[in-house]
Amino acid sequence: MIRRAQTRRGFLLLTVLMMIAxxxxxxxxxxxxxxxxxxxxxxxxxxxxxxxxxxxxxxxALSEAxxxxxxxxxxxxxxxxxxxxxxxxxxxxxxxxxxSAKLNVLRVAGENDLAQAIESLKRLSTGAIGIxxxxxxxxxHRPMTRWDDWFDVDSYTAAQSNRxxxxxxxxxxxxxVTLWGNGRLNVSRCDGETIDLLWNRLFGRPAPSAxxxxxxxxxxMPWVALSGQLGLRESQIEKAxxxxxxxxxxxxxxxxxxSDRRVPPTFYVEWGRGGNQTxxxxxx
Amino acid sequence: MGGGDCKLMxxxxxxxxxxxxxxxxxxxxxxxxxxxAGLVGVLSGVSKQAKVSESFEQPAWPxxxxxxxxxxxxxxxxxxxxxxxxxxxxxxPPYQGIENPSRRVGYACQAISDDQHALVRIAGTHxxxxxxxxxxxxxxxxxxxxxxxxxxxQPGPVPASARLLVRGPEDMFLNQDLLIR
Numbered sequence: 001m002i003r004r005a006q007t008r009r010g011f012l013l014l015t016v017l018m019m020i021a022x023x024x025x026x027x028x029x030x031x032x033x034x035x036x037x038x039x040x041x042x043x044x045x046x047x048x049x050x051x052x053x054x055x056x057x058x059x060x061a062l063s064e065a066x067x068x069x070x071x072x073x074x075x076x077x078x079x080x081x082x083x084x085x086x087x088x089x090x091x092x093x094x095x096x097x098x099x100s101a102k103l104n105v106l107r108v109a110g111e112n113d114l115a116q117a118i119e120s121l122k123r124l125s126t127g128a129i130g131i132x133x134x135x136x137x138x139x140x141h142r143p144m145t146r147w148d149d150w151f152d153v154d155s156y157t158a159a160q161s162n163r164x165x166x167x168x169x170x171x172x173x174x175x176x177v178t179l180w181g182n183g184r185l186n187v188s189r190c191d192g193e194t195i196d197l198l199w200n201r202l203f204g205r206p207a208p209s210a211x212x213x214x215x216x217x218x219x220x221m222p223w224v225a226l227s228g229q230l231g232l233r234e235s236q237i238e239k240a241x242x243x244x245x246x247x248x249x250x251x252x253x254x255x256x257x258x259s260d261r262r263v264p265p266t267f268y269v270e271w272g273r274g275g276n277q278t279x280x281x282x283x284x
Numbered sequence: 285m286g287g288g289d290c291k292l293m294x295x296x297x298x299x300x301x302x303x304x305x306x307x308x309x310x311x312x313x314x315x316x317x318x319x320x321a322g323l324v325g326v327l328s329g330v331s332k333q334a335k336v337s338e339s340f341e342q343p344a345w346p347x348x349x350x351x352x353x354x355x356x357x358x359x360x361x362x363x364x365x366x367x368x369x370x371x372x373x374x375x376x377p378p379y380q381g382i383e384n385p386s387r388r389v390g391y392a393c394q395a396i397s398d399d400q401h402a403l404v405r406i407a408g409t410h411x412x413x414x415x416x417x418x419x420x421x422x423x424x425x426x427x428x429x430x431x432x433x434x435x436x437x438q439p440g441p442v443p444a445s446a447r448l449l450v451r452g453p454e455d456m457f458l459n460q461d462l463l464i465r
Contacts, residue, residue, distance in 0.1 A: 020323070026327065
């Protein structure tokens with residue numbers, strides 16, 4: 001009798017303990033899934049905020065690029081503006097560039113040959129990242145329309161173990177060369193070495209002093225007037241006109257998040273006017 | 285009193301300590317019922333909460349897919365729809381370290397078995413699995429009035445924004461507008 005009564009009391013305690021254990025397990029599952037949901041929501045909110053910040057800076061920089069770059073001294077790095085901005089709680093570095101003031105190596109490769117384009121790239125690029133000797137996709141006849149095709153990004157990524165470093169190095173390396181735009185060089189904003197390199201490719205001699213003097217003039221001298229001062233024959237003027245201009249219609253912006261290196265760097269470029277405007281964006 | 289009476293008394297006292305009156309028994313039963321009812325209530329509440337919180341959990345692949353598609357569209361030169369596949373010519377950097385010589389990239393839902401479909405990204409000869417379950421992939425351009433329009437059947441310009449729908453027979457995996465340009 002005594003044993004039976006003790007067993008009944010134990011049964012009730014055991015039942016209560018089991019129910020508490022089950023409740024604890026379910027609560028632990030709820031806590032776990034709630035944490036996952038909260039973490040996902042926070043991550044998505046942060047990514048959305050960073051995308052919005054990047055988009056805002058891109059739109060502002062590209063629409064205001066001519067005004068922003070107007071006062072930049074073109075004697076050092078041509079038509080490139082570096083600025084640090086704090087937005088949405090993060091620190092960003094924005095690099096705005098006039099891509100028309102850079103030599104278009106894609107056009108050099110298309111109209112001359114790939115070797116000349118690579119030679120020009122070697123002369124004008126200024127970073128530590130290596131250049132592919134023959135271009136990565138030349139054999140497959142694919143247009144080399146992104147920097148990964150020209151620079152040895154894979155080796156650099158392997159050494160740095162971070163694609164963010166690659167983007168920073170690309171931004172530094174490509175301050176005098178471009179792949180986008182109409183292929184013509186804005187001689188009023190580019191640097192002296194780029195003009196000499198292009199003129200030498202076109203006519204086999206250094207650029208005339210009148211062309212160097214035209215650099216940095218504000219407002220820029222119209223090409224029709226400038227070409228008349230260069231002592232060129234009609235056929236030479238025609239050739240030069242297909243490669244040279246004195247205004248810009250191609251702008252780019254790099255956006256780096258300095259406070260959070262997990263945010264991928266982005267590069268945007270926009271060119272053309274009116275209905276012919278085109279753009280590209282790259283997330284690294 | 286003799287020794288036998290004393291033993292009987294001790295035995296009675298012991299029996300009295302272990303027994304319960306009817307009132308005590310009913311009170312104990314009532315308290316146990318209350319406790320059990322409370323615990324059952326807590327358990328059912330917690331179980332309901334678990335179902336609610338699990339319903340908020342989404343698989344990771346839809347947001348990853350939206351990111352990959354956004355990157356492809358940002359670097360795209362043209363965009364069109366051919367059958368059930370959305371094609372684009374893009375310069376996006378290689379995806380997942382795959383050296384992809386092809387600029388032509390497609391997104392489509394394909395049947396991988398009789399009752400299983402998957403969303404895939406086709407780049408040249410390489411097909412990457414993005415997610416299991418979806419049976420329909422729809423990408424529409426958003427016009428100047430904010431209205432979704434179907435993509436052209438020939439290569440056309442990349443719109444400034446697009447609407448993305450990825451759905452299965454019962455689930456809606458993705459329904460969002462992508463800001464491209």
